[in-house]
Amino acid sequence: MIFDLGFIKIDIGWLITFFSGALFTLILVTLWYLVAVLKSLNKDMKRNKVQEEDIDELEIKWLINDAHKLFKQKDVRDSVGYGQHLLNVSLELGNDIATKFYPRSKYPYLELSLDESLVLLRYVSNRFDELLNKPILKMFKGLTLRRLITLNDAKVKLDNNLLVKATNKFKVNEIFKQTMLVLNVVNPIYWFRRLVLDNVTQVIMIKLGLVVISLTGEETYKIYSKKVFNQDKELNSGIEEIYKDIENSLKEDKDQHEET
Incomplete structure (x- = not known):
């Protein structure tokens, strides 16, 4: 048309x-x-392949053990703070492990994709939560990490107090231990120190910090090696042994107080 x-x-x-x-x-x-x-x-x-795949698990365990030793340094931990020291050690460990797999990368810890980073955080959180579900550690489950850090800092300040140092030096606490026992039962400060600032509790907090470091090392290793996406292969960094130490410490503390 x-x-x-x-x-x-x-x-x-x-x-x-x-x-x-x-x-x-x-x-x-x-x-x-x-x-x-x-x-x-x-x-x-797509997940980028690592630059170095032949990584011996023993190397990762050495890095985790070195991180444990660094975290156990009381002087550094008290000066920096429990939480900050734990964070610094964990981040340094993560970076050291990342460097093993990306030795030529300027920023090896940034080689993870967003979804891999989220998986890493979720895995560490879930495994720590599983540990706190164990019978002997359920008393700590209601405490947030911020609360644990605050209590630890309070312990450090109390120990550094001149009056407390003098009291400990002259064994005043031992002298009044038995005579003040009845009064202490109704004394909230006593219970605060007994439940929170007790040496056994401090030991457990340190061990929990070691657990966090171990979990960070294990899960970072699995993420960077891509094993977490291919096969269920665990890296044993001694977390169960740390838990048994915590369990024994609590039992010994309980037995001592039952005797008194």
Whole structure:
């Protein structure tokens, strides 16, 4: 069909063919663009292979043990603070493990994708929660890490108090231990020190810090080695042994107070 407008003739069939071709071309270009974008996104989401795959698990255990020794340094822990020291040691351990797998990377700890980072945090949190579900440690389950840090800092300040130092030096606590026992039963300060600032509790807090470091090391190793996505292979850094030490410490403390 042709329209004659006098100064121009319009072929409707040609127009339909032209616009159909243009529309088809636009659809093809759009589809090609979408495929290119999706392919690019999929490529970005793929986990990059580590630069070094031949990592001996024993090397990771050595790094974890070194981190334990660093965290146990009381002078550094007291000066920096329990929480900050724990965070510093854990981050340094994570970076050391990452460097094993990405020795040529300027920022090895940034080689994880977002989803891998979330998996790492979830795994550490879940495993620590599982540990606190054990019967002997349920008393700590209601305490937040912030609360534990606050209580530890209070212990450090109390120990550094000149009056407390003098009291400990002259064994005043031992002299009044038996005579003040009845009064202590109704003394909230006594219970605060007994339940929170007790030496056994401090030992347990240190061991819990070691557990956090071990969990961080184990899960970081699994994430960076990609083993967590391929097979269920555990790295034993001695967490169960630490738990048994905590259990024994609590039992010994309980027996001592039952005797008194």
